[in-house]
Amino acid sequence: MTTSSMRVPAEFRYWDHVGDKRVQRVRKAWRALFRFDPQPGDDYVRAFANAYYDADPVAEAFVDEVYFQRGSGEGRRMLDQAIEHGIEAVPDAPESMRALFEEFERDPAWVDHEHVALGAKVFRRWGTAVFSFATTSTLEMYSENSITKPLSLAGGYAGDKAHHRQLETVRFWLDVSAAGGLEPGAAGRATAMRVRIMHVFIRRKLMAHPEWDAEAWGVPISIGDATLTLMGGSVVPGLALWSMGHQTTIREIEATLHFWRYVGHLLGVQPDWYPRDFRESIQLMFAAFVKRAHEAGEDGEELVESYLPAFAPRPGTPLRKRIRDEINYRVQIGYTRFWMLPMTYRRHRMPFPWPWALHPLLQFPVLFTLETARRLLPPLDRLADRYQNWRRWQWYRNEVGDARAEFTPVEEFRR
Numbered sequence: 001m002t003t004s005s006m007r008v009p010a011e012f013r014y015w016d017h018v019g020d021k022r023v024q025r026v027r028k029a030w031r032a033l034f035r036f037d038p039q040p041g042d043d044y045v046r047a048f049a050n051a052y053y054d055a056d057p058v059a060e061a062f063v064d065e066v067y068f069q070r071g072s073g074e075g076r077r078m079l080d081q082a083i084e085h086g087i088e089a090v091p092d093a094p095e096s097m098r099a100l101f102e103e104f105e106r107d108p109a110w111v112d113h114e115h116v117a118l119g120a121k122v123f124r125r126w127g128t129a130v131f132s133f134a135t136t137s138t139l140e141m142y143s144e145n146s147i148t149k150p151l152s153l154a155g156g157y158a159g160d161k162a163h164h165r166q167l168e169t170v171r172f173w174l175d176v177s178a179a180g181g182l183e184p185g186a187a188g189r190a191t192a193m194r195v196r197i198m199h200v201f202i203r204r205k206l207m208a209h210p211e212w213d214a215e216a217w218g219v220p221i222s223i224g225d226a227t228l229t230l231m232g233g234s235v236v237p238g239l240a241l242w243s244m245g246h247q248t249t250i251r252e253i254e255a256t257l258h259f260w261r262y263v264g265h266l267l268g269v270q271p272d273w274y275p276r277d278f279r280e281s282i283q284l285m286f287a288a289f290v291k292r293a294h295e296a297g298e299d300g301e302e303l304v305e306s307y308l309p310a311f312a313p314r315p316g317t318p319l320r321k322r323i324r325d326e327i328n329y330r331v332q333i334g335y336t337r338f339w340m341l342p343m344t345y346r347r348h349r350m351p352f353p354w355p356w357a358l359h360p361l362l363q364f365p366v367l368f369t370l371e372t373a374r375r376l377l378p379p380l381d382r383l384a385d386r387y388q389n390w391r392r393w394q395w396y397r398n399e400v401g402d403a404r405a406e407f408t409p410v411e412e413f414r415r
Contacts, residue, residue, distance in 0.1 A: 004039060005052050006047070006049065007049075009052045009215070011217060034282075040285055049291070051271055052218025054219070056223075058268065059197060062094075066251050067197075067201055079194070079197060082097065108270075110261075111258075115259070116182065116255075118259075119255035120259050127387060130233070133236075134173075134233055134236050134237060135169075140344060142303045143296050144295060144296055149212065149220070151303055160272045167396065167399050174393065174396060175191040182263070189266065195267060196266070202220065207395045227264065227269060228262040231285060233260050234256035235253050235285065239253070240339060245365070253281075308333055308336060312329050313325035333357070334353065334357050334358070335360060337350075
């Protein structure tokens with residue numbers, strides 16, 4: 001694709017903002033500290049902007065042929081059968097479905113499975129803190145219509161449904177980052193396919209929605225926004241969690257980049273400009289923050305303000321669970337205030353954060369000491385992996401009980 005043929009959404013405001021003195025001061029400070037320029041070249045930014053019009057044509061062909069012609073129930077039946085028993089177990093599978101599973105099962109030339117495994121291990125080692133951080137970093141992006149409109153129209157992350165959808169996302173993280181979770185037949189691989197089809201189904205319905213503005217936002221759940229979501233599980237927490245005492249090296253951050261790139265491949269997020277190393281990932285995040293339009297308005301405010309109340313204790317729960325829920329609610333308030341930009345927190349109707357906002361910082365001496373010991377003693381590294389994985393599942397089960405994550409798309413939008 002030539003540069004002249006690339007499209008740029010109207011709300012992709014990078015070139016309006018990049019010359020701002022404040023942006024250039026941040027650029028200069030980063031360059032002085034890390035010895036490389038965080039500002040990417042214009043060709044890279046244009047490829048990123050054009051990705052807002054890219055999606056997942058292979059999975060879309062299957063959804064169009066099966067879900068929209070035979071019905072979503074039949075589509076789900078065929079998908080589950082293929083995931084659990086292989087595509088050959090679906091005798092009536094159309095060619096579009098066979099093409100989807102052929103791509104899904106074929107490894108890309110760039111993948112290094114040892115690097116993928118290391119990236120998953122690092123993500124597990126971040127424990128439950130990365131769940132809170134990844135969501136808080138997303139709250140900052142709810143200023144953008146391309147991210148906010150799909151969530152707002154579907155209603156999954158607004159109001160009373162916010163907790164359910166948030167925990168489905170956590171279940172996705174748990175499944176894909178489990179040891180061996182992306183191997184053939186593993187739960188993480190199956191979850192990735194279900195989430196992929198859910199995204200396609202929602203995208204197809206949103207494209208026909210009268211509120212969707214493709215000229216301003218691109219396509220719903222685009223490759224551009226989906227790639228930023230993958231960054232939210234790799235380079236961003238890799239740097240930010242140092243503030244709590246986690247010691248993540250550049251090599252480990254690059255392993256998480258590779259891990260999430262492979263997860264993205266399974267999800268149908270396959271840009272050829274995906275960052276290959278730490279430098280390129282920083283340059284992408286620079287472009288992502290500079291291009292923001294801040295046009296989401298009330299829809300974005302609703303999503304931000306629905307997040308923390310979703311963790312508030314429910315009336316009528318047993319005393320022991322209520323106490324745990326109360327503590328967890330305060331913990332989430334603390335994490336959100338600690339990592340969210342102060343101006344963003346003040347601009348929204350959010351719970352009073354003090355003294356809970358201090359607890360991430362207070363963890364620093366203990367975590368930093370434990371992390372130092374882990375790095376020096378390999379047996380402690382293995383123990384930390386097992387403990388953090390156990391702790392993640394305990395946290396998740398306290399939130400959902402015995403409920404299963406279904407990853408089913410909404411059939412009707414709320415407006």
